Amino acid sequence: xxxxxxxxxxxxxxxxxxxxxxxxxxxxxxxxxxxxxxxxxxxxxxxxxxxxxxxxxxxxxxxxxxxxxxxxxxxxxxxxxxxxxxxxxxxxxxxxxxxxxxxxxxxxxxxxxxxxxxxxxxxxxxxxxxxxxxxxxxxxxxxxxxxxxxxxxxxxxxxxxxxxxxxxxxxxxxxxxxxxxxxxxxxxxxxxxxxxxxxxxxxxxxxxxxxxxxxxxxxxxxxxxxxxxxxxxxxxxxxxxxxxxxxxxxxxxxxxxxxxxxxxxxxxxxxxxxxxxxxxxxxxxxxxxxxxxxxxxxxxxxxxxxxxxxxxxxxxxxxxxxxxxxxxxxxxxxxxxxxxxxxxxxxxxxxxxxxxxxxxxxxxxxxxxxxxxxxxxxxxxxxxxxxxxxxxxxxxxxxxxxxxxxxxxxxxxxxxxxxxxxxxxxxxxxxxxxxxxxxxxxxxxxx
Amino acid sequence: xxxxxxxxxxxxxxxxxxxxxxxxxxxxxxxxxxxxxxxxxxxxxxxxxxxxxxxxxxxxxxxxxxxxxxxxxxxxxxxxxxxxxxxxxxxxxxxxxxxxxxxxxxxxxxxxxxxxxxxxxxxxxxxxxxxxxxxxxxxxxxxxxxxxxxxxxxxxxxxxxxxxxxxxxxxxxxxxxxxxxxxxxxxxxxxxxxxxxxxxxxxxxxxxxxxxxxxxxxxxxxxxxxxxxxxxxxxxxxxxxxxxxxxxxxxxxxxxxxxxxxxxxxxxxxxxxxxxxxxxxxxxxxxxxxxxxxxxxxxxxxxxxxxxxxxxxxxxxxxxxxxxxxxxxxxxxxxxxxxxxxxxxxxxxxxxxxxxxxxxxxxxxxxxxxxxxxxxxxxxxxxxxxxxxxxxxxxxxxxxxxxxxxxxxxxxxxxxxxxxxxxxxxxxxxxxxxxxxxxxxxxxxxxxxxxxxxxxxxxxxxxxxxxxxxxxxxxxxxxxxxxxxxxxxxxxxxxxxxxxxxxxxxxxxxxxxxxxxxxxxxxxxxxxxxxxxxxxxxxxxxxxx
Numbered sequence: 001x002x003x004x005x006x007x008x009x010x011x012x013x014x015x016x017x018x019x020x021x022x023x024x025x026x027x028x029x030x031x032x033x034x035x036x037x038x039x040x041x042x043x044x045x046x047x048x049x050x051x052x053x054x055x056x057x058x059x060x061x062x063x064x065x066x067x068x069x070x071x072x073x074x075x076x077x078x079x080x081x082x083x084x085x086x087x088x089x090x091x092x093x094x095x096x097x098x099x100x101x102x103x104x105x106x107x108x109x110x111x112x113x114x115x116x117x118x119x120x121x122x123x124x125x126x127x128x129x130x131x132x133x134x135x136x137x138x139x140x141x142x143x144x145x146x147x148x149x150x151x152x153x154x155x156x157x158x159x160x161x162x163x164x165x166x167x168x169x170x171x172x173x174x175x176x177x178x179x180x181x182x183x184x185x186x187x188x189x190x191x192x193x194x195x196x197x198x199x200x201x202x203x204x205x206x207x208x209x210x211x212x213x214x215x216x217x218x219x220x221x222x223x224x225x226x227x228x229x230x231x232x233x234x235x236x237x238x239x240x241x242x243x244x245x246x247x248x249x250x251x252x253x254x255x256x257x258x259x260x261x262x263x264x265x266x267x268x269x270x271x272x273x274x275x276x277x278x279x280x281x282x283x284x285x286x287x288x289x290x291x292x293x294x295x296x297x298x299x300x301x302x303x304x305x306x307x308x309x310x311x312x313x314x315x316x317x318x319x320x321x322x323x324x325x326x327x328x329x330x331x332x333x334x335x336x337x338x339x340x341x342x343x344x345x346x347x348x349x350x351x352x353x354x355x356x357x358x359x360x361x362x363x364x365x366x367x368x369x370x371x372x373x374x375x376x377x378x379x380x381x382x383x384x385x386x387x388x389x390x391x392x393x394x395x396x397x398x399x400x401x402x403x404x405x406x407x408x409x410x411x412x413x414x415x416x417x418x419x420x421x422x423x424x425x426x427x428x429x430x431x432x433x434x435x436x437x438x439x440x441x442x443x444x445x446x447x
Numbered sequence: 448x449x450x451x452x453x454x455x456x457x458x459x460x461x462x463x464x465x466x467x468x469x470x471x472x473x474x475x476x477x478x479x480x481x482x483x484x485x486x487x488x489x490x491x492x493x494x495x496x497x498x499x500x501x502x503x504x505x506x507x508x509x510x511x512x513x514x515x516x517x518x519x520x521x522x523x524x525x526x527x528x529x530x531x532x533x534x535x536x537x538x539x540x541x542x543x544x545x546x547x548x549x550x551x552x553x554x555x556x557x558x559x560x561x562x563x564x565x566x567x568x569x570x571x572x573x574x575x576x577x578x579x580x581x582x583x584x585x586x587x588x589x590x591x592x593x594x595x596x597x598x599x600x601x602x603x604x605x606x607x608x609x610x611x612x613x614x615x616x617x618x619x620x621x622x623x624x625x626x627x628x629x630x631x632x633x634x635x636x637x638x639x640x641x642x643x644x645x646x647x648x649x650x651x652x653x654x655x656x657x658x659x660x661x662x663x664x665x666x667x668x669x670x671x672x673x674x675x676x677x678x679x680x681x682x683x684x685x686x687x688x689x690x691x692x693x694x695x696x697x698x699x700x701x702x703x704x705x706x707x708x709x710x711x712x713x714x715x716x717x718x719x720x721x722x723x724x725x726x727x728x729x730x731x732x733x734x735x736x737x738x739x740x741x742x743x744x745x746x747x748x749x750x751x752x753x754x755x756x757x758x759x760x761x762x763x764x765x766x767x768x769x770x771x772x773x774x775x776x777x778x779x780x781x782x783x784x785x786x787x788x789x790x791x792x793x794x795x796x797x798x799x800x801x802x803x804x805x806x807x808x809x810x811x812x813x814x815x816x817x818x819x820x821x822x823x824x825x826x827x828x829x830x831x832x833x834x835x836x837x838x839x840x841x842x843x844x845x846x847x848x849x850x851x852x853x854x855x856x857x858x859x860x861x862x863x864x865x866x867x868x869x870x871x872x873x874x875x876x877x878x879x880x881x882x883x884x885x886x887x888x889x890x891x892x893x894x895x896x897x898x899x900x901x902x903x904x905x906x907x908x909x910x911x912x913x914x915x916x917x918x919x920x921x922x923x924x925x926x927x928x929x930x931x932x933x934x935x936x937x938x939x940x941x942x943x944x945x946x947x948x949x950x951x952x953x954x955x956x957x958x959x960x961x962x963x964x965x966x967x968x969x970x971x972x973x974x975x976x977x978x979x980x981x982x983x984x985x986x987x988x989x990x991x992x
Contacts, residue, residue: 170628187625192491192520355606355625355632356492362546365630369582386579393542399514400494400539 004232006265007220007249008213012100018135020142023103029148031223032107036114036156044115044222051221051229052247056093057083057174057211058296058325059404060313062244063218067116069198070206079202080118081183081209082109084136085126085167085174088296089348091328093251094212096263098125098132101216102139106162108215110148111222113160116208120161124179127169137164171352175403176209177201178354189356190403213251220249232267234312246312246324254280256292256330269315273307275329287333291419295325297345298408300415301338320418322411338420339375339427342413346371349409360406363394367413379428388417449525452503454532460523467518467529468496478531479540479569481547481655482607483519486712487616491520493607495547495569497539501528515539537573544574550585550630551656552602560657562670566605587633594622594642596662596716597651601633604658610634610650617713617824619813620644634658645827646812648720649713652702663720664700668692676933677704677983679922681776681871681915682718684830685710686924688984689718691916696936698722698916708928708984715810715827724871724914725936730897731911733941742909747943751951754893754908758792761863761891766793768862770889772852773842774801775832776869777945778920778932779975780961782834782841783968784949789865790845791953798846799855800838801867802882804831804874828925831874833915837923840988844972856885864889867945868896869912878902895945913944920946920961921978927989929978931962 011017011026023029035044049064070078082105086094097105113121123140125133140162143149151159170188172178177191180202201207221229233247246268255261258280266275272292276282283289289304294311300321302309309315313324332341350368355361367390370383391413394406401407417424451458451467453474460470466489471478481493496518501511503526511528515536518529530536547566555561590599606625611634614623622642626635636642642650651661673692680687680701688706692699701722703714724730734750735742762769771789773782789796810827842849855861864886870877878886883901886892894906903909917938923929938944943951946959965978977986 189492192489192517350629353629355627355629356490358492358494358543358546358605361606361630361632362549365585366546366549366580366582373582380581382579393538394546399516400497400542402491 004249004265004267007224008097008104008216008251009101009263009265011104012096017100018102018139020103020139020146023101024146028103029107029146031219032110032148033154035111035222036154036158041115041117044111047226048115048218048221051226052233052245053214053217053221053229054244054246054313055211056213056217056250056326058088058298058323060246060324063210063214066198066210067112067208069196070116070208071199074206076117077119077205078117079205079207080109080113080116080121081176081179081197081202081207082121082123082212082215083174083176083179083209084129084132084212085124085179086129086212086326087126087171087174087352088298088326088328090253090255090293090330091296091326092253092255093263093326093328095129095132097212097216097251098129099135102132102135103143104219105136105212105216106139106143106148108217108219109162110143110153110160112208112210112215112218114158115218117158118208119159120163122163122165122183122202124165124167124173124183126167126173133164133166140164170354171348172354172403172405175405178403179209180207187354189354190405192402217248234269234310234314237314240314243314246314250311250327252279252311253326253328254331255328257284257287257289257333257336258282258331259284269310269312271308271310272302272329275311276307276331280329280331283331283333285333287335289331290334290336291332291338293328293330293412294321295323296328297330297348297412298405299323299325300411301341301419302415303419320415322408337427338416338423339371342416343368343371343375345412345416346409349405353405353409357401357406359394360401360409363390363406364409366390367409371413374424374428377430379424381425381428383428384417384421384424387413391417449523451523451525452528454530465523467498467500467516467521467523467527470523471518471529471531476531477572478518479565479573480519481565481605482609484609484612484653484712487609487612487653489520490608490612491517493547493605494543495540497543498536499530499533501530502526503528540569540573541575544570545578547605548574548578549580550602551605552584552586554603558600558603558657559660559665559670560603560654564657565655585630587631590635592641593634593636593659594647596648596720597642598660598662598665599634600658600660603656604634605656606632606634607655609653609655610659613646613650613653614642614644617649617813618644618646619815619821621816622647623650644814645715645717645810646713646825648716649703652713661700668694668699673699674935676935678915678932678935679709679833679924679930680714680718681833681922682715682721682831683828684832684835684925685826685828686833686922686928686930687714687718688930689714691722691933691935693916693935696938698725698936706930706984708987709924709930710825713825715825717827721871721873722916724873724897725916727872727898730914730939731899731909731942732939733911734943735909737907737909744941747948747951750908750910751948755952757891757907758789758863758865758893762792762796765862766795767797767859769793769796769865770855770861770863771796771798771865772801772855772867773798773838774867774869775803775835775838776801776915777838777867778834778918778922778961779837779841779929779968779978780920780959780964781867781918781946781949782838783964783972784946784953785865785867786841786845788949788952797850797855797859797861798842799850799852800835800842801852802877802879803835804870804877805829806831806874830925832870833922833924836925836927836988837921837929840923840972840974844974852882856882861886861889863891863893865893866895866902866906867912868894868898868900869914869945870897870900872898895948910948911939911942913938913942917942918944918946918961921965921981923988926987928985928987929975929981930985931981931983
């Protein structure tokens with residue numbers, strides 16, 4: 001196979017890559033102008049559908065299919081939300097795209113909006129992404145000036161307005177209905193579905209929510225074609241019914257205990273080991289890897305032995321992880337305590353649970369308290385069974401909560417305990433130094 | 448026609464749009480739920496009502512979904528198969544309960560809600576016997592000043608958000624909201640904007656646990672010692688259906704009773720907290736007769752014959768000089784008996800409608816913060832009496848017209864006035880000075896009231912009246928809905944209910960049983976005919992036949 005040339009990240013090293021001047025000099029917005037003339041919205045939807053593009057936000061839902069869920073012949077308005085609330089820990093691909101090549105993203109957004117005939121797009125950027133927000137804002141302003149946004153884009157009958165929105169820093173705003181609620185000025189409590197956003201979303205109008213990387217892929221599909229997109233990746237596994245395959249390039253974030261934490265663009269289906277050894281230049285300080293996280297902490301943890309599975313939409317599932325997620329690979333070396341890893345993960349979910357559904361609200365904080373107690377040296381053996389059971393109950397049994405946060409909070413706990421049980425048991429048996437108990441904890445431990 | 452199978456029992460729901468909780472109720476199966484309330488929007492967030500759902504295929508086999516679904520959010524469809532007691536749904540429900548109790552203080556011994564708490568009931572029915580939690584519980588601070596009438600025990604809250612939705616959807620005042628996130632979420636108000644709307648205390652009834660407490664009832668009584676009767680709030684002409692909770696002749700609280708024919712699910716704080724006069728020590732407690740300047744307490748036998756003799760003497764000389772004033776706080780039965788008695792003295796005896804207390808204007812809810820009108824869901828009426836319509840119908844029948852006291856006093860001079868009251872102290876000024884002056888000129892005043900009123904000093908007979916919790920009968924609300932009120936307290940020891948006094952005056956034997964008079968009333972006054980079919984939700988006298 002010929003050496004893979006990055007497409008999505010092609011321009012990030014260019015000087016002033018975020019300005020419309022350099023972007024247009026590199027051939028930007030030509031695809032948009034052409035598409036507005038040559039394609040009908042329906043054709044564009046079919047194009048994306050045929051490409052097999054699946055959402056890059058984590059769940060991997062086929063993008064073209066999602067677009068077809070919009071009610072037919074709706075009088076409008078139809079809204080488009082761009083989910084740039086990239087809050088999954090270890091994930092930074094959207095950030096690089098927005099900061100370094102905002103016009104590529106924006107062109108993808110305009111194309112996607114044209115395909116679904118949206119009249120307004122809300123670009124929801126997480127609070128912490130100041131530079132990305134400013135870059136996108138600048139891009140939107142420049143696009144208005146050049147006539148790529150606004151009334152009758154480039155002489156076509158299609159008009160689109162873009163609204164920048166900055167979140168207030170909550171993980172749950174990355175859930176599509178949570179994002180919509182937040183956009184409406186409410187508490188970001190995910191909605192009960194159905195109705196799905198495509199039927200009734202933002203401001204009770206049909207709404208499509210897509211990830212930044214997804215819309216960037218849409219732009220590339222329009223430019224380079226379906227065949228290019230399908231030339232890489234993993235075809236559907238016939239053993240899995242309704243598998244849509246994992247086509248196209250993917251941005252892999254590599255972080256944690258590697259020599260070279262980085263963001264790389266590669267065809268779908270690369271193995272975790274190759275990512276770490278080749279692109280991350282191996283585990284740092286000459287150590288060995290103990291395990292890793294395939295795609296953001298909510299996907300669960302893998303042991304070093306499982307590093308050879310391909311990172312496509314099916315791969316992580318074969319080793320008991322939830323899925324590919326955001327393809328943000330995090331490595332921890334053999335000197336890392338898995339108890340610390342899990343403690344950190346549980347702390348995150350206990351902090352970020354929105355508090356709407358009982359199992360998640362109480363379960364995440366209970367797990368955090370339990371892991372915290374184990375970490376302080378006061379764990380009991382039965383805690384591991386309880387943790388595993390709570391991890392199972394708060395989301396893995398389908399239907400127990402409204403959104404997927406609980407699911408994501410349960411997987412790493414379940415995974416970590418199943419795959420590293422020995423280490424937890426050794427830790428509990430007093431191999432680690434105990435920290436003193438205080439107050440109530442002391443009273444309860446003495447029972 | 449749609450058939451739903453609840454635990455293998457077929458329920459025909461016709462073409463009604465119901466959710467699974469409602470259908471299960473029809474089948475006699477309880478699906479536990481906290482956040483769901485029929486008057487509020489569905490949020491499906493407590494996850495207590497998780498059940499297994501499947502579908503009956505045409506060939507008769509059943510296909511169950513692998514997931515559990517929240518019953519409150521799932522519409523019932525034809526052929527739906529619901530399993531509420533399988534191990535999967537039981538586990539889901541039990542685990543939700545365990546989660547709810549993780550940070551709950553379990554302080555039932557000092558909690559007002561104990562005994563009627565859904566957390567207790569469901570834990571017993573659906574929960575696990577033990578908690579596996581050994582870690583420290585969250586202890587958020589209590590909020591005693593959530594509102595003038597409401598106290599929040601933050602740690603007991605299970606975040607069902609019913610109260611928040613109530614203030615947004617029913618009262619429309621939006622005082623309550625949720626602060627913080629995750630396990631630290633709390634119900635709160637904005638500084639300077641306390642929960643003080645006139646429907647606020649309904650959140651206490653809505654709260655399935657002991658988090659929101661009514662300051663009026665707090666620590667006053669254990670709920671299992673209370674006795675409850677169905678009644679009607681006497682506070683205004685809306686005539687909210689209520690429960691009266693009392694013990695040992697003391698009323699402890701009023702609660703709204705669900706009644707789609709009357710007010711719906713709720714009641715206002717004016718009515719709810721307006722019962723205290725019934726327990727007042729200042730009430731008239733025994734019948735008194737005046738001789739000169741002296742009051743003499745005396746027995747009812749003497750009083751009844753005294754009144755009868757005095758009235759007959761007046762009626763013999765000047766029949767039109769006898770004036771009966773029927774208060775809108777009398778029940779239909781009492782009004783009927785008194786009118787019957789006075790008319791039996793003389794056909795020319797006059798009857799008048801007592802003053803109708805009116806305060807302000809009708810108060811509609813939900814309020815809207817932007818001033819836009821919303822669909823009215825609840826009204827506190829300006830007319831602060833429960834039975835104007837019922838008494839008017841009585842007057843219409845006996846007098847042929849409705850005469851107000853004011854007009855009666857301007858007409859022929861009254862020689863004897865039988866004045867009935869029953870007005871609570873909040874309408875103390877009901878007997879306006881000019882009316883009082885008009886009445887006090889009368890030589891013979893028979894004055895029956897809860898408290899000493901403006902003409903008490905001029906009365907010859909001063910009789911204690913019965914409060915709403917001490918008598919039975921029928922009230923007719925603003926829309927013509929007749930509802931029964933029942934007795935739960937015995938009232939002052941030396942007192943006698945108004946109806947009993949009239950029955951004695953009529954010379955009829957025995958104790959008053961108001962509802963057995965319905966046949967007599969219905970045949971005498973045709974518009975009361977529907978009373979014969981009155982159920983617990985009442986019956987409308989104006990609609991239909």
